[in-house]
Amino acid sequence: MSQTKPVKAAIIGCGTISHIYMTNLKNKFRITELIGCSDLIQERAAKRAAEFGIKKMTNEEILRDPEIELVVNLTFPQAHYAVSKQILEAGKHCCVEKMMTVNFAEARELAELAKKRGLLYCAAPDTFLGGGWQSARKYIDDGFIGKPIGLNAVVSCSYQPAGDKFDLDPDHFFFPLHPGGGLPFDLGGYYLHNMINLFGSVKRVSGFGGNIDPDRFFLNPSHPKYREPFHVDTPTTLSGALEFVNGVHGTFLISSDASVYDCFSVQGTEASMTLFHPNWFSGPLTLHRPGAVVDEEKNIGLNNGEGYRPVPDKVPLPLLHGYCDNSRGLAVADTAYALRNNRRPRAHFDMGLHAMEIIHGMLESAKTNQVYQMTTTCERPKPRRTGVETGSGQEITIDD
Numbered sequence: 209m210s211q212t213k214p215v216k217a218a219i220i221g222c223g224t225i226s227h228i229y230m231t232n233l234k235n236k237f238r239i240t241e242l243i244g245c246s247d248l249i250q251e252r253a254a255k256r257a258a259e260f261g262i263k264k265m266t267n268e269e270i271l272r273d274p275e276i277e278l279v280v281n282l283t284f285p286q287a288h289y290a291v292s293k294q295i296l297e298a299g300k301h302c303c304v305e306k307m308m309t310v311n312f313a314e315a316r317e318l319a320e321l322a323k324k325r326g327l328l329y330c331a332a333p334d335t336f337l338g339g340g341w342q343s344a345r346k347y348i349d350d351g352f353i354g355k356p357i358g359l360n361a362v363v364s365c366s367y368q369p370a371g372d373k374f375d376l377d378p379d380h381f382f383f384p385l386h387p388g389g390g391l392p393f394d395l396g397g398y399y400l401h402n403m404i405n406l407f408g409s410v411k412r413v414s415g416f417g418g419n420i421d422p423d424r425f426f427l428n429p430s431h432p433k434y435r436e437p438f439h440v441d442t443p444t445t446l447s448g449a450l451e452f453v454n455g456v457h458g459t460f461l462i463s464s465d466a467s468v469y470d471c472f473s474v475q476g477t478e479a480s481m482t483l484f485h486p487n488w489f490s491g492p493l494t495l496h497r498p499g500a501v502v503d504e505e506k507n508i509g510l511n512n513g514e515g516y517r518p519v520p521d522k523v524p525l526p527l528l529h530g531y532c533d534n535s536r537g538l539a540v541a542d543t544a545y546a547l548r549n550n551r552r553p554r555a556h557f558d559m560g561l562h563a564m565e566i567i568h569g570m571l572e573s574a575k576t577n578q579v580y581q582m583t584t585t586c587e588r589p590k591p592r593r594t595g596v597e598t599g600s601g602q603e604i605t606i607d608d
């Protein structure tokens with residue numbers, strides 16, 4: 209049982225995602241003590257404060273409070289830069305939801321600021337710390353696919369201004385179609401953090417596409433702006449190739465113009481593995497290896513399109529780590545342990561910054577017709593140890 213003193217934390221931004229963060233920072237992790245919350249919209253902060261029995265504060269009160277060591281920035285992406293900068297300038301450690309900022313230059317500036325001030329600055333998404341992704345990494349590191357050669361990822365999701373309240377008020381402000389919120393920055397971040405967790409830094413990227421359909425129309429007859437033009441000011445479809453420093457080659461397609469689809473697979477000299485949507489902390493891992501043993505009893509459900517006949521060479525892999533449920537805030541808890549144990553946080557800003565540069569590089573490459581050479585590198589985050597403890601027992605895997 210850890211005797212570590214909990215880290216007093218507060219949250220700025222009380223929108224959709226704040227509920228699960230507060231639930232977990234309050235109840236799931238012992239290392240965090242959630243003190244208060246704020247939002248530009250006072251009623252939102254008041255509602256969450258009442259729900260979770262914490263203080264409703266203003267941003268300024270949080271930043272001035274000497275007891276608060278760590279501030280979690282859950283504002284929308286366009287506010288990430290200004291709010292994270294205020295947090296760091298106030299001398300507080302900062303964890304920010306994805307992505308760090310809406311452009312690479314701002315992210316680099318904040319990384320420099322954190323470095324200069326000696327503060328911890330961590331960036332979501334933190335699903336790479338989940339049980340499914342930690343297990344995938346262990347299987348790959350342990351040689352289950354042989355030498356890693358390639359990866360292939362696609363994520364698409366049709367975002368259209370179809371709702372009748374679309375973009376009319378803060379609740380319906382649809383950030384995926386505004387600067388910094390496009391799918392490359394939104395869901396793309398999950399894929400990139402997980403790719404970096406599996407294979408490390410990227411050396412070069414190429415990209416095609418961008419904002420392929422900037423002028424759209426409100427399509428819903430009940431929307432007050434029906435048939436009026438709607439300008440999209442963010443990249444929506446981007447494809448590219450990534451060359452990792454370790455020699456792995458990857459292809460990646462991200463689109464908010466195509467209908468819903470996702471896949472993520474890795475290929476090695478001896479086998480390949482299909483993974484799951486990186487928006488989740490866990491999911492099925494399947495090994496595809498010629499001659500892999502199939503247990504017919506347990507293989508029910510893995511069908512090959514001809515009923516439930518077991519598929520040779522296709523084996524479901526058990527998950528080896530805890531935190532398989534919705535553990536949003538796990539990187540905040542990990543950062544709190546990093547602070548107490550004087551170690552590097554797993555979601556260190558160099559990972560967020562590197563992910564930002566990959567998107568930036570794909571966009572630059574699309575504009576210039578040139579391959580983009582990455583200027584940043586990042587350490588692969590330290591893996592969590594195996595073990596399928598449940599509840600707060602899992603916390604021992606980040607108290608290191």
Ligand SMILES: NC(=O)c1ccc[n+]([C@@H]2O[C@H](COP(=O)([O-])OP(=O)(O)OC[C@H]3O[C@@H](n4cnc5c(N)ncnc54)[C@H](O)[C@@H]3O)[C@@H](O)[C@H]2O)c1
Binds near residue numbers: 223247284305394
């Ligand atoms: N919604 C999701 O399912 C989801 C999932 C994972 C991550 N995220 C990420 O979490 C972050 C927040 O997303 P959300 O869906 O909760 O957004 P949201 O729009 O529902 O909430 C953001 C809140 O931040 C507040 N805010 C904005 N600027 C502020 C400022 N300067 N000071 C104080 N408050 C401010 C807004 O008033 C709003 O209440 C984003 O970075 C997003 O990418 C969202």
